[in-house]
Structure formats: structure tokens, C-alpha cells
Amino acid sequence: MxxxxxxxxxxxxxxxxxxxxxxxxxxxxxxxxxxxxxxxxxxxxxxxxxxxxxxxxxxxxxxxxxxxxxxxxxxxxxxxxxxxxxxxxxxxxxxxxxxxxxxxxxxxxxxxxxGKATIDLDNSLVKVEGEVKLPVWFATSAGSGIGTVKIPGLLAPRAVANAGWQKWFLTPALGRESLDSFSGSAYWLYVAKGRRIDPPVQWNWFVKPSAPGSDRFTVRQEESPGRVISVDQENKVLSLREPLPSPSAELFQILVVDN
The missing domain is CATH 1.20.58 (Methane Monooxygenase Hydroxylase; Chain G, domain 1)
Known part of the structure; x- marks a missing residue:
């Protein structure tokens, strides 16, 4: 010894x-x-x-x-x-x-x-038990919540940035199995309460910070050509625009809802 x-x-x-x-x-x-x-x-x-x-x-x-x-x-x-x-x-x-x-x-x-917002999103996602539905606050860069407006001729209401902050769900399109992979995953973003709105929830979105360290996110289609969500400056309606890099891409706030 x-x-x-x-x-x-x-x-x-x-x-x-x-x-x-x-x-x-x-x-x-x-x-x-x-x-x-x-x-x-x-x-x-x-x-x-x-x-x-x-x-x-x-x-x-x-x-x-x-x-x-x-x-x-x-x-x-x-x-x-x-x-x-x-x-x-x-x-x-x-x-x-x-x-x-x-x-x-x-x-x-x-x-x-x-980016703290990016780290918080990931840490919160992996902690969700059961079905992966992470409640988040979803708003524009300026802080406007996303509401809905009915437009004549359209079946579903349109998303419009003229509301108070509302709770949304961020859900991996492929479910929990995507959290076990290093490959990129698309997500669904949809209102926690309310009717389906356009752009349709079944579309798969890539959610990504606007730059390393940023607390703002771009949201773009997974499918080609990968158009981004933009907010019209006059009527505040959300619409799809050209792929990144796009000067019209909205830089959204996506913050985890504190329980």
C-alpha cells in the first residue's frame, strides 16, 4: 500500500x-x-x-x-x-x-x-416529455404577435402581425426521433389555440438564427426553393418571399414559454 x-x-x-x-x-x-x-x-x-x-x-x-x-x-x-x-x-x-x-x-x-435563444430552444425541446410540442412565444422582430385575419376568397385565415403575443407550438416534423440525430430537422409552427392559418401548418419549416449569436430567427420552407416568411410593412400580412439571403425575410422572436 x-x-x-x-x-x-x-x-x-x-x-x-x-x-x-x-x-x-x-x-x-x-x-x-x-x-x-x-x-x-x-x-x-x-x-x-x-x-x-x-x-x-x-x-x-x-x-x-x-x-x-x-x-x-x-x-x-x-x-x-x-x-x-x-x-x-x-x-x-x-x-x-x-x-x-x-x-x-x-x-x-x-x-x-x-446565441442564448438558440441554446434555450434546444435545451427545452429535449426536455419535453411525450409528444414533442414545445410552447413558444412567436412574434416579429419588433414584438408584434401573430394573429389571424379572414380574407375574402380564401378558405383559411391569413397570418397577420397585428396581435398581442400568443402561444405557439414548435414541433419537429419527424417527431422525437429527429432529436436523436445530428442531421437537420424541419419543424411545424402553429397556434396553440385557434383555427388553421395560411401558410398551412403542414408545411415543414427550417427555423434558424439569422446569424451566429443572434436572438432572432428566419423561417423558411424545407421544400425547394426554400422561400422565407416575410411581413408586409403596410398590411402586416405574412407571406412567402424569395429564398435566403433575402432582405425581406422577417427576423422572428421565438422564446420558450416559462411554465
């Missing part, structure tokens, strides 16, 4: 010497700030190669979480070395606290690079 304890102490002495340097190297890029930072570039690359918000978020998360797993294990080893009496790691508590601070800052930078 003494020999085993001696070997452990020697290993922890190496930890006290080597691990802080390794964690500093990881923080040098995960903790970098600015538009050219690692996290900003990662988010932009994932955004350019993703169809919708969850696919975008998971691409970013997969790589960063693999680094954070290493950081977490490194911090655990530093805590062990600090508590080992024969290691004499006098700077252990300060070193551990410093790297915990780095990790917290990295989380903040990751959230700002990806």
Missing part, C-alpha cells in the same frame, strides 16, 4: 506541474475574445453548414464539449493534488480557482457566440 501511495503522490506531483500548463493552452483559444476568436469562427462555420438551429447548435457543442471534458478532468486532478498532503501543491487552491474562472468565462463566450 505504501508503494501504491508513493506512486500516486508522484503522479499527482506531475499533475501539479503539467496540468495547469495544458489548461492554459486550452484557455488560450476557448477563452479568446473578438470576431476572429476560435469560438466565433467555429460558430460561423457551423452556421454556414447547417439548415436549422438545432443542427447548428449541436455542431458547435460537440467540439467544445469534448474540450470541456478534458478541462473538467484536469480540474478534478488539480483538486486531488491540492488535497494530497505529500504533494505540497501550495498554489493548488489558487490554480484550481483560476481555471474554474476560465471555464465559466468560456461558457459565457460560447453562449454569446452561438
Amino acid at each position: 505504501r508503494e501504491l501511495q508513493k506512486r500516486l503522490d508522484n503522479r499527482l506531483k506531475e499533475v501539479a506541474k503539467e496540468v495547469p500548463e495544458s489548461l492554459e493552452q486550452i484557455n488560450s483559444f476557448l477563452g479568446e475574445e473578438g470576431n476572429s476568436s476560435f469560438l466565433k469562427q467555429l460558430a460561423q462555420r457551423a452556421f454556414d453548414n447547417s439548415e436549422e438551429f438545432r443542427n447548428f447548435y449541436l455542431r458547435c457543442r460537440a467540439l467544445v464539449y469534448s474540450y470541456w471534458a478534458v478541462v473538467g478532468r484536469g480540474i478534478e486532478l488539480l483538486e486531488m493534488a491540492t488535497k494530497a498532503p505529500k504533494v505540497h501543491f501550495s498554489e493548488g487552491e489558487k490554480t484550481t480557482a483560476r481555471h474554474l474562472g476560465y471555464l465559466e468565462k468560456q461558457h459565457e463566450l460560447f453562449q454569446s457566440s452561438v
